[in-house]
Structures are given as C-alpha cells and as structure tokens.
Amino acid sequence: MTKQEELLMLRALVAKQKEELEQKDKTIEKQNIRIENMIQALLHARQKLFGKSTEVTEHIPGQMNLFSTTQDLAKELFHEQKKITVPAHQRKTRQPGVRAEMLASLPKDIDEYIINPEEVCSTCGGKLKVIGKRLIRTEVEFIPARLKVVQIVQQIAKCTECGTGKNDNPKDHFQKAAIPSSVLPHSIATASLVAQVMYQKFMMGIPLSRQEKEWYRLGLVLPRNNMAHWVIRCSEEWLTPIYNRIHSELMKCDCLHMDETRIQCNKEEGRKASTDSFMWVIRSGASEGITASYFHYSPSRSGKVAQNLLTEFKGYLTTDAYIAYEKVDNIKRNLCWAHVRRYMIESIPLDSRGKEIPGSKGAEGRDLIDLLFKLEDEMKDLSPEIRKEKRQVASRAILDAFWSWVENTSALTTTNEKLTKALAYAANHKNYLETFLEDGRLPISNNLCEANIKPYATARRAWLFADTPKGATANAVLYTIVESAKANDLDVYEYIHHLLRIMPDIDFNNHPEMIDAYLPWSKDLPQECRLNKRIHKEFR
Known part of the structure; x- marks a missing residue:
C-alpha cells in the first residue's frame, strides 16, 4: 500500500469517527432533553401532591412582571374603549352577633352555681346576702347519638252495626288505623336510620366498613352488606324518581356544565375488576333558574354516553376539550x-x-x-x-x-x-x-362542575370502589341528591330523611307531577329541610 493510499484511508477513518461522534453528541443532547423534561414532570407531580392546591397565581413582591408589555397594551385598549370600572373587592369582616345568632336556634340549659345559705364571708365571717347573678361563659355541649327500638302497633276497631242485622252488611267489619308505609318492609330499617347511613357515606365520605364499627359502638350489629342493600333498595325505589326528574329538568336549561371522572366497579360483566368505569356529571349553569347536579354511572367513556345523556338538550355546554362531546348534536361547545x-x-x-x-x-x-x-x-x-x-x-x-x-x-x-x-x-x-x-x-x-366532582373524588379515596353496577348506580343517585341539596342550601340529612319518609306513601307512578314538590329547589319543602341561610353565608 502506498503512502497516498494510507493517507486516504486515514482521512476516511477520521471522517467516519467524526460522524459517529456527532451522532453520539446528538443522541446525548436528545437524552439530556428527555431527562430534563422527565425531571420537570417529576417536580410538577411532586408539586401537585405536596404543594398548595389553590390555582390562584402568587406574585412575589418586587418581582418584575413577565409580560408587562402586552398587559400594558391590553390595559391601554381597555381605557380607549371605555373599560368597565368596578370597585376593588374587599373581604367583609365577620359581623358582630353571628355567634349569638348561631346559638339562638339550639336548645338551652342553664347551669347555675349558687352560694350555700350557710356560707359566711370569707373575710370577716359575716352573713351573706345575694345581690345578683352574672354570666360567666357560654358553651356548647355535645350529646352523643343514641338508638331506640320503636314498635309499630296498629289499633283495630269493629263496627257495632255490621253483621248484626242493623244495616245491609251481613258480615262483621273490622277497621284498622292508618299507618305510614315502611321504607323497607320486613326490615328493622327506618327512614331516619337509612338516611343516616346515606348521609355518613355520601355527605361525610365515611365508608360502610367504618360505619359498621360505629353502629356496633351504639349497640346495633349492622353489617356493611346490609347497609349496602338498604342504600341500593331505597335509591331504586324511592330516590330514582327524584333523580330522573332532576335530569329531565336540567335538559330544559340553556347553559350546562359537564365532566367525567373515574370509578372502579368490581363485578361489571365481561370486564376485569381493575378496569376503570366512569361517573359522568352534569351541572346547571350559574345563570339558570334551577341549581342541580346530576351524576350518571357508565362503564364507558365514549361519546355515545354523552350523546344519550344530552339527547334532549339544546344549548351551550361548557366542558374540557374531550373529543367525545363532539358526538352530541344540537349543542354549542364552550371550552374551559x-x-x-x-x-x-x-x-x-x-x-x-x-x-x-x-x-x-x-x-x-x-x-x-x-x-x-x-x-x-x-x-x-x-x-x-x-x-x-x-x-x-x-x-x-x-x-x-x-x-x-x-x-x-x-x-x-x-x-x-x-x-x-x-x-x-x-x-x-x-x-x-x-x-x-x-x-x-x-x-x-368549567370550575363549577369540577367543584361538584371534588367531594365525590375525595370520598372515593376512602371507599375505593363500587362492588356491583347496582351499587355504582346507587352512588350516582345519592351523589345527585346530596350535591343538589347542598347547592340549594338544604340540610342534607333532613332532606334525605324527608324523602324516605314521604315517598313510600306517594303514588308517583300514576301521578309523576307530585314529584315536583320534593325536588331540591322546590319551595314546598318543609322548613326543617333548610339550613339557616344567614349563618351558612357568614361561616362559608
């Protein structure tokens, strides 16, 4: 091999190595970019887990505005075209007398401590004469819940005329006293007991497994499968008519919110227990005449579900950018x-x-x-x-x-x-x-809808899953009732108790219009179903 050939071969080898080094540099650069993006994703994930949950932007005092030029331009445009002027918002201080007003509705006992008539002056030993009293402090005492057994006894009367030949009826007639229907026949369950189970789980987020221990402490052996059965039966028989009417009334609105979140259902036919199902949520817009939320369970997140739920709706729908909503006809999408x-x-x-x-x-x-x-x-x-x-x-x-x-x-x-x-x-x-x-x-x-989903998502961390599709559907019914009641300033327990006490005696199948009096926004609801609005507003 000549020197010229060796030189050419060395140059080719150097060029090849240079090309390989450049390729490696590009690979390293791509890997560094990927690593940096992964680090940022990890930092943001940690921030979501352990950082502040508020979405309000914090501005550091003295820090330069990152986008002052465009902001100044926007503000200039506002002033040129008569930008609205609204007084700056100031948080109202708590009004005096709120505590007294809050305690006014509670029953009162007076613990009076008196001086023994035989007691004498601690200074000179002289006689004492009572000259008045003074209030030392006001306290609120907690009275633990208690259970009692109620036996329903029905009085029976016999007609003194029938069967004696004194009238046209040859047979004896026995007349029974009217009694309210049972929320669950042949069961120890009462409207108050079932309402408390529902309230504890769907309002307070306490799973049935924990409730089981509390009922045992109170002296009642109440297995969680019994409570689950009560919730499912009562939701199907007495609360579903209210649930369906809320949906039909929402369809008459002009502006709705909608979102969906996951739920695990263990015994969904043809699916693994770990497969995600979904809870769809519809919320009335703030401008609507009614205030309500509607939860719907479905094993699917497809657009077909949204299409079926919104078949009768024709208006503006505020959502995220999920493409499934594109399948819904006759709506105008408003993104968040x-x-x-x-x-x-x-x-x-x-x-x-x-x-x-x-x-x-x-x-x-x-x-x-x-x-x-x-x-x-x-x-x-x-x-x-x-x-x-x-x-x-x-x-x-x-x-x-x-x-x-x-x-x-x-x-x-x-x-x-x-x-x-x-x-x-x-x-x-x-x-x-x-x-x-x-x-x-x-x-x-879409924050209004997301705020309604948050209590459900928080409670889901405690009860983890629904065991059956019937249980998941009962969840949807109860969260609809609870969140709609909260949105209308109702006492959730009293409202559920009222429904379970009244609905068994209403012929709503033949007279569906009777349901309107029991909807969460109805003005016909009794006063005990309503929260004290003044106190609720002051302490919100």
Whole structure:
C-alpha cells in the first residue's frame, strides 16, 4: 500500500469517527432533553401532591412582571374603549352577633352555681346576702347519638252495626288505623336510620366498613352488606324518581356544565375488576333558574354516553376539550380556560425546591389568562347583556394579545415538551375557547362542575370502589341528591330523611307531577329541610 493510499484511508477513518461522534453528541443532547423534561414532570407531580392546591397565581413582591408589555397594551385598549370600572373587592369582616345568632336556634340549659345559705364571708365571717347573678361563659355541649327500638302497633276497631242485622252488611267489619308505609318492609330499617347511613357515606365520605364499627359502638350489629342493600333498595325505589326528574329538568336549561371522572366497579360483566368505569356529571349553569347536579354511572367513556345523556338538550355546554362531546348534536361547545391555564402552569420550569424559575414562556401565557379571569371577576355582578357587551371590548383585547403571543411563541424553537403541548392545545381549540363571547351567561371555565366532582373524588379515596353496577348506580343517585341539596342550601340529612319518609306513601307512578314538590329547589319543602341561610353565608 502506498503512502497516498494510507493517507486516504486515514482521512476516511477520521471522517467516519467524526460522524459517529456527532451522532453520539446528538443522541446525548436528545437524552439530556428527555431527562430534563422527565425531571420537570417529576417536580410538577411532586408539586401537585405536596404543594398548595389553590390555582390562584402568587406574585412575589418586587418581582418584575413577565409580560408587562402586552398587559400594558391590553390595559391601554381597555381605557380607549371605555373599560368597565368596578370597585376593588374587599373581604367583609365577620359581623358582630353571628355567634349569638348561631346559638339562638339550639336548645338551652342553664347551669347555675349558687352560694350555700350557710356560707359566711370569707373575710370577716359575716352573713351573706345575694345581690345578683352574672354570666360567666357560654358553651356548647355535645350529646352523643343514641338508638331506640320503636314498635309499630296498629289499633283495630269493629263496627257495632255490621253483621248484626242493623244495616245491609251481613258480615262483621273490622277497621284498622292508618299507618305510614315502611321504607323497607320486613326490615328493622327506618327512614331516619337509612338516611343516616346515606348521609355518613355520601355527605361525610365515611365508608360502610367504618360505619359498621360505629353502629356496633351504639349497640346495633349492622353489617356493611346490609347497609349496602338498604342504600341500593331505597335509591331504586324511592330516590330514582327524584333523580330522573332532576335530569329531565336540567335538559330544559340553556347553559350546562359537564365532566367525567373515574370509578372502579368490581363485578361489571365481561370486564376485569381493575378496569376503570366512569361517573359522568352534569351541572346547571350559574345563570339558570334551577341549581342541580346530576351524576350518571357508565362503564364507558365514549361519546355515545354523552350523546344519550344530552339527547334532549339544546344549548351551550361548557366542558374540557374531550373529543367525545363532539358526538352530541344540537349543542354549542364552550371550552374551559382553566384547562388552558393548567397546561401553561405545567410548562413552567421548576427548580429543585419546586419554585418557579422566572422568565419562562409558560408564565407569560398564564399571566395573560389571569387577566381574562380577573376581568370576569370584575364583571360577575353585571347582567348577562352588559357582560356580553363588555366582553366584546375588554375580553376581545386580551384574547387578541393571547393569540398573538401563542403564534409568536409557537414559532420559537424549544425543548420544553409541556410548553409545546400547551401551545398546541390552545391553538387547536381557539374557536370553542372564544364561544363565551357569544352570550353573557356563559362562564369561561368549567370550575363549577369540577367543584361538584371534588367531594365525590375525595370520598372515593376512602371507599375505593363500587362492588356491583347496582351499587355504582346507587352512588350516582345519592351523589345527585346530596350535591343538589347542598347547592340549594338544604340540610342534607333532613332532606334525605324527608324523602324516605314521604315517598313510600306517594303514588308517583300514576301521578309523576307530585314529584315536583320534593325536588331540591322546590319551595314546598318543609322548613326543617333548610339550613339557616344567614349563618351558612357568614361561616362559608
């Protein structure tokens, strides 16, 4: 081999090694990007688990605004086009006398401590004369629950005329006293006992397994399978008519919220116990004449479920961007800006302490969306007509600035996968995200529905799963009753107790219109079903 050939061979080897090194550098760079994205995902997951649950943005005193130029531009546009002016909100201090008003409805006992008539002056030994009394303190004493056995005895009377030849009836006639129907015939269950079981699980989130121990402490052996049977039977026979009517009334609304969350059902036919099923939730809009929530159990999350639930609905539906809602006909979709904001927050890089690293694009997007929410808060007391008019000016200016920012930021090269996802999410759903401009009644987020799901999701951590589809359906019925009662300022226990006591004696199958008097928003409900609104408002 000549020297020239050796030189060419060495050059080729060097070029090959250089190419391999460049390829390895690219691979290492990609791996570093992946590692960084994974670290950020881990930091955000830790922040969700152990950080503050509030979604309110915290601004550090003295920190420069990340997006001052666009904010200034938006504010300038607001002023030029007569931006609404609303007084700054101030939290009201608790009014004096609230404690006295709260205690006024409770029964009172007076523990009076008197001086022994034989007692003498501790200073000189002289006689004592009572000159008055004074109130030392006011306390609230807890009286533990107790159980009692009630035996239902029916009086029977015999007619003194029938069977004696004094009238046309040749046979003796026996007449029985009228008694209320049992909530569960041939059972020790009463309306109050079943209502307490339901209240403890679906309002307080106490699983039946824990309730079993508490009933035993009170002297009653009440197995959890008995309680489950009571809940399922009573929900099917007495609460389902209320449940169905709530759904039919919601379908008459113009604005609804909808979302879905998981539930595990162990004995769903043809499915593994670990397979996720779903609880669909419908909530009336804040502008509607009725206030109600509706839970529906389904093993599926397909659009067919949403389509069946909303067959009779024709109006605006506020949801997240889940594609299943596209299968629903005759609705106008209004997407949630809180979801866009969450994607932006997830794209903000965090340091090892879980604190935001200043200067990120995700923070800029979040700040713009915060302007939109702040504007909505300022307009919350306006009428829908005026709110729509103001949105066309003020909200439009913020939206134009936001979409311009999305377009410019998307053109930049970034290794932040979360930011890319957030920008794509916003851009892909631009039309539905602007639906709220069409009607002043529409919200800009689905938070109202998510707030109704939260008690269910929290309680699910305790009871974990539904054993059967019937149990899952009973869950849907009871959460519908409980969340609708809460939304209408009802005492949940008293409301359920009232329904279980009254419904067995109502012929609602032949007279379905009678159910209207027992709906959560009905004005015909007795006073004991209602919370003290003043106290409820002060302590909320």
